[in-house]
Amino acid sequence: MPYQIMYSSQAATPMTISGLEQILIDARSGNEARNVTGALIYVDGVFFQILEGDKDVVSHLMTSIASDSRHHSVKVFYEGVVDAPAFDSWRMAYLSPTAEQMSAWAGLPGTATLETLLDDIDRDPRRAPTILVNVLKALAQ
Template identity: 35%
Template sequence: MIRKPMVYALLYVSQSNLDGPGGLGAVKDMVAAARLRNASLGVTGALIFAESHFVQVLEGSREAVDELMRSIERDARHRDVRIVREGAVAARRFSGWSLAYAGPPALLGTLLLPDREQDGEWADRLIATMIRFAAAA
């Protein structure tokens, strides 16, 4: 019996170092570059940028996701990068996206408050929201 390899998934939150009117342009450039890099590494996922924070789900091989996380942790556009959840999942949730993206959504901003990051239900709700976003985009 051939076993399908499990997909490694990681959800992180970081604070944004991007300020002012140039911030959104910098995020759009970052998204364009990330889509190409993610595709080359076989990584799928979704990103939400809510002005003060980034939230991203990455899914793919453990090696590819780890490589991207090392890059994100060194990226000057991020600070206080915190992994909220990681581990194997049965299937990709963003299979059609090298990177689905949503800009500064006012309602999601409250979901990104740092004191909620330890709440497992919060992570479940956030991932479900990102899946719905990716399906509608």
Template identity: 30%
Template sequence: MTSDAIVFEGLGFFLYRSTARDGLSAGDLDNIRTVARQRNGACDLSGCLHHEGGLFFQWLEGPQTQLRAVVDSILQDSRHRDITVLDEGPLTHRRFQHWRMRFSDRDQASLLDWFAQSRASTVDPHDYAGGVAAFLQAVSV
């Protein structure tokens, strides 16, 4: 029996908040969603994008090399600005296994409401990145 090593590249994740460009239309959002789902599918990435109050919150996960390439594109995209990295790092299990890019907005759930309610829940209101990640995971569309 051979002992050829099969190297599986580790998974990583990237979580950020950004400000949507002024006047971003429903068509722009549609385009972002469509391109994201196509490219994420081709790159074996998964994740979710939440749009609320002129802000984007996105969790993206997958093999590190593909993740980095797509994140680089996202960082240069003029449809948003003031990109703040909330968290990033290695990942043992995907959180959005079945979503090439789940999209949600204020109609589905509100991050502001989530934080307001989190005072009374198990989510630590001082852990902003953890709260955003927990919210994104809890949103069911």
């Protein structure tokens, strides 16, 4: 059964479009080789990422990601075995919603800032699957 991790982190410096594109190129290539799928969301200097695949592979990848100097303050919201991969056709999907869209995806419309939203998710990690479902809906549009 696939293993899934959801985390957020703060960009060390504001990301440029070309910087984000390079991250996606590298992630998609590496994920293809490792049979990892997932999604990357970037909002107001914050990364929110979902990774899924073999537990050992995803855990090793997460260790590598946590030591990447392009970001800091890595916070894992959810990790565990899932029945099926949510992003099985995406080596690395990408979305760049507004903070308001992220709040709505988390079931917290009207949350003032992304930082507040992430604090709310940290206090109640059960919101993570709601975000996942809504990310999938956004990708389907």
